[in-house]
Amino acid sequence: MKLSPGVRFFGPAIILLAPLANVGLAQVAPAGSNGPAAEGTRLAQRQHGPARVHGRRPDNSVESSNWSGFAVTGTAFTDAKGSWTVPTVNCSVTPGTNSSPTYSSFWVGIDGYTSASVEQAGTDSDCNGSTPTYYAWYEFYPNPSYEILTINVRPGDEMSSEISYNGSQFTVTITDKTTGKTFSKSAAVRGAARTSAEWIAEAPCCSRSGGSLPLSDFETVKFGLDYTGIAGTNDATSGTVKGAISAFGAAVEQIVMATSAGVDMAVPSALQTDGTSFTVAWASEGTPPPASTGGGGHGHH
Numbered sequence: 588m589k590l591s592p593g594v595r596f597f598g599p600a601i602i603l604l605a606p607l608a609n610v611g612l613a614q615v616a617p618a619g620s621n622g623p624a625a626e627g628t629r630l631a632q633r634q635h636g637p638a639r640v641h642g643r644r645p646d647n648s649v650e651s652s653n654w655s656g657f658a659v660t661g662t663a664f665t666d667a668k669g670s671w672t673v674p675t676v677n678c679s680v681t682p683g684t685n686s687s688p689t690y691s692s693f694w695v696g697i698d699g700y701t702s703a704s705v706e707q708a709g710t711d712s713d714c715n716g717s718t719p720t721y722y723a724w725y726e727f728y729p730n731p732s733y734e735i736l737t738i739n740v741r742p743g744d745e746m747s748s749e750i751s752y753n754g755s756q757f758t759v760t761i762t763d764k765t766t767g768k769t770f771s772k773s774a775a776v777r778g779a780a781r782t783s784a785e786w787i788a789e790a791p792c793c794s795r796s797g798g799s800l801p802l803s804d805f806e807t808v809k810f811g812l813d814y815t816g817i818a819g820t821n822d823a824t825s826g827t828v829k830g831a832i833s834a835f836g837a838a839v840e841q842i843v844m845a846t847s848a849g850v851d852m853a854v855p856s857a858l859q860t861d862g863t864s865f866t867v868a869w870a871s872e873g874t875p876p877p878a879s880t881g882g883g884g885h886g887h888h
Contacts, residue, residue: 625772631724631732633791633800635692635707637699641847648841653792653799655844655853655867656810658700658785659835663826667784668749669695670764670820671710671810673721675742678714680804681872688715689803689872692724692789693810695748697757697823700840702780704728708748708761708770710740711791714803725759727774735761738768745815752781764817784823786810786832788853788867790844801872802844802852811864821863833862846873 638658642650671693683689694709705728713720721740726732740746744765751758757776762769788808790799811821822831832839844853851870858865 625733627737627770628725628733628735631726631734633690633692634728634732634793635694635705635709635724635726635789635791636728637703637705638785638842639799642849644843648843650845650849651842652847652873653790653844654785654787654842655789656785656787656842656855657832657858657865658783658787658840658842659823659825659828659832660701660783660838660840661825661828661835662782664697664781664784664823665752666749666824667695667697668747668820668822669786669810670745670747670812670815670817671786671808672814673710673740673742673744673746674712674805674808676712676714676719676721677804677806678717678719681714681801682716683714683801683803684716687801688713689801690714690791691803691805691808691869692791693746693787693805693808694789695750695784695786697750697752697781697784698776698779699728700783700785702782704776704779706750706752706757706759706776706779708750708759710746710761712742712803712805723761723763723770725761725770725772727757727759727776730774733772735770738763738770739766741765745817747815747817747820750784752779764815781825784825786821786865787842788844788855790852790873799873802869804872805869807866807868809864809866811859812861813859813864814866821865831861831863833858844873 681689696707699705708725723735723738760771790802
């Protein structure tokens with residue numbers, strides 16, 4: 588759908604506001620489809636929720652307060668693959684504080700663009716003051732996120748992730764191709780729509796007011812074969828389409844992370860000629876949470 592310049596679209600087809608405000612800062616895993624923490628993991632202090640979309644730009648790209656990258660829509664998605672290079676975070680620009688670190692997440696997933704669950708796995712490049720931290724995680728949202736302790740993530744590592752569905756449950760697999768370490772977890776997800784796949788840089792949730800956390804300066808993150816050398820990634824399989832991002836044609840959505848006032852936070856490039864590789868460039872931290880709230884969670888330790 589193309590809109591006239593200056594007009595914003597607020598239709599239900601792209602707005603998805605999950606109940607993120609209820610996410611606590613120090614969660615205990617609920618009994619549910621995600622179950623207890625897998626061996627070699629621990630409960631994370633953050634979540635990576637569905638897209639919070641608040642408009643379209645004149646070029647037809649989508650504005651989101653928490654996602655930047657690409658999504659494709661369809662029906663009955665059974666697989667999504669992606670690869671990216673772990674970006675070096677610049678904590679001199681976005682240092683955060685002990686009570687309010689800054690965060691940036693990079694992941695591949697199914698669902699979350701037009702539905703209320705997200706099945707995903709990725710990495711973070713965060714700042715706790717001047718100290719950068721890097722780690723891998725997985726999540727079957729709305730269940731909690733778990734840090735993966737068996738993968739020692741470093742900036743520059745080439746990561747590969749796959750989310751698959753076998754008819755009854757999802758399996759998330761994330762591999763550090765640089766070190767050879769891999770992790771996999773399966774779970775059933777109640778009510779999963781399987782209506783989108785995505786390749787995303789995210790400002791995760793939640794501040795104490797329920798909003799996105801300040802976005803750390805990751806400079807540029809690079810997704811896909813052209814940058815990682817990992818073949819067969821940044822593609823997806825739905826009920827009717829199988830292939831690279833560009834294979835989904837009019838169902839491809841380019842997403843710019845921006846504040847509600849339209850200030851860019853993270854901006855994706857166009858797809859490269861292979862129809863799948865792209866970059867996302869950091870632009871701003873966004874709006875930090877008010878000092879009186881105590882910030883957005885606890886630092887990674």
